[in-house]
Amino acid sequence: MVQSYLLFFFAGLGAFNGLALSAYLLWRQPVTPAQRWLAALVLMLSLRTGKSVVFYFWPEVSKLVLQVGLTACVLIGPCLIGFVRAWVDPQRLHTRKDPILGVGLLGLAVGFGLAWPYPDHLDLWTGPVWYLIQYAWLACLLLAGGLLVRATRRKAGRVPTDGLTSGHVAAVIAGVAAVWLAYFTAGLTSYIVGALSFSVVLYLSIIVMLARRKASPAPAPYQDRKIAxxxxxxxxxxxxxxxxxxxxxxxxxxxxxxxxxxxxxxxxxxxxxxxxxxxxxxxxxxxxxxxxxxxxxxxxxxxxxxxxxxxxxxxxxxxxxxxxxxxxxxxxxxxxxxxxxxxxxxxx
CATH class of the missing domain: 1.10.10.60 (Homeodomain-like)
Known part of the structure; x- marks a missing residue:
């Protein structure tokens, strides 16, 4: 019983803290395009893992809750792509329309859910839709990695204008990949592993970030930071x-x-x-x-x-x-x- 409570607490707290982190990223000024996409990405992951926690401990929960979680899962990959593209192009020379595409994809996902709701089409959602989401998520991970590698070569030696380095972006991609892998292999482990992996990734990221901030002195605003x-x-x-x-x-x-x-x-x-x-x-x-x-x-x-x-x-x-x-x-x-x-x- 105690183990069950601890499991619920750790997995649920990760989803809740993800929601709080998403709100903080939108509140923290100045809000950059990459920061907005990262907030959206964390929000989608929180909804996805939150749904997993609810379903694991209350299997009789309404199927609409499961539909919300899977709908959020559709947007995880595109939000990751949007985040990497915004980091590559902080001046928005080529990414001005990305938010419009994101909203359009959200509209399509919601529209699909309204036309074929989960409670009335269980075989569709647990079969083709689930596999399509997982492999589309994987494709977005690979694309994000490719964008990062290409951008890192171009940005070699530059100081980031938005405070995000290639290491930060790589850590985000790796964290999302860990959550994807946990869900994709849930049939071999446990359904709750996906939510637990998100909690682990989230807390490790926060610990590393705080440790690096404490260990590294703040650099002078202009010292040795000429813009290429x-x-x-x-x-x-x-x-x-x-x-x-x-x-x-x-x-x-x-x-x-x-x-x-x-x-x-x-x-x-x-x-x-x-x-x-x-x-x-x-x-x-x-x-x-x-x-x-x-x-x-x-x-x-x-x-x-x-x-x-x-x-x-x-x-x-x-x-x-x-x-x-x-x-x-x-x-x-x-x-x-x-x-x-x-x-x-x-x-x-």
């Missing part, structure tokens, strides 16, 4: 693209930490990127972007009054608008507009 040229180019391209597409410069409350969160990198890293690789401070960079936006409005036919131009470009006051414009262009906005219109008329 190709990584800086990609980050600056993502920054310029974000400004151009979403017009963040119009936000009069835009700050360095807020912009860094949108880029998925620490604020100190963004500051270093601008200073070392763009030779400008954040405030100067933002003023330049706003002046360029104002120039586009001033050169357009019927660009509007100066107050409208300043507001549309994100300047909080006319005095700031005039001083920033003169500092960047060496002239006033009105004089620049007149020169631009004269050049346009001469060209036509």
């Amino acid at each position: 040229a190709d990584e800086a180019d990609a980050a600056l391209q993502a920054l310029h693209q974000l400004m151009a597409e979403e017009h963040l410069y119009r936000d009069t409350t835009l700050t360095l930490p807020k912009l860094a969160r949108r880029l998925g990198m620490p604020a100190a890293r963004l500051s270093q990127l601008l200073n070392d690789n763009h030779q400008t401070a954040f405030k100067s960079y933002l003023a330049q972007v706003r002046v360029e936006a104002a120039k586009r409005l001033l050169s357009a036919p019927g660009g509007g009054a100066m107050e409208q131009v300043a507001e549309a470009a994100g300047f909080v006051s006319m005095s700031t608008f005039y001083s920033s414009f003169r500092k960047v262009e060496g002239t006033t906005p009105a004089a620049w507009r007149q020169t631009a219109h004269q050049a346009s008329q001469a060209g036509s």
Whole structure:
């Protein structure tokens, strides 16, 4: 009896702590794309293992609980792929649509469950669906490993912008693989082994993380951490693209930490990127972007009054608008507009 209680406590506590860890990953700032995917991955694993604990100790539980667990299991592999892809591409140059695909897959899984519910189609869920989930999970594990190997070669010698190294990512993949193996071989061992493996992996990860944090002194923010040229180019391209597409410069409350969160990198890293690789401070960079936006409005036919131009470009006051414009262009906005219109008329 005591062994049964201990088994339930250890396996159930792992699932519960997984839910808590998932919430913490979403709460901890700044929240990077990789961090969101990791939170989703831990949540799906927690639901899957939680369902195992409930079913092991209460076999008469509603079949809908089993359906929820298997539905979560469908998403474990895709969440792992999303996590690795987000780590490879922290500036989201090629992964902007990944969350949409994830939501779409969730919709398909839920829709399948509504069309063919577990209680009415036991043979389907315990047969083809179960095997499809297991082998799809395995395929995602192999794909994630391949992505990690390729990315590690490309990122050799670089300092991670999101705090995650290839070792961290490899540990996540190995942990998910251990849980998969436990479930896949449950017929030879016990059904509860899957939940126990998740608890073991979760607690070992936390212990190792705390031990390494205690043993390793915090590095200086900029000491020996120059950003590689190709990584800086990609980050600056993502920054310029974000400004151009979403017009963040119009936000009069835009700050360095807020912009860094949108880029998925620490604020100190963004500051270093601008200073070392763009030779400008954040405030100067933002003023330049706003002046360029104002120039586009001033050169357009019927660009509007100066107050409208300043507001549309994100300047909080006319005095700031005039001083920033003169500092960047060496002239006033009105004089620049007149020169631009004269050049346009001469060209036509």
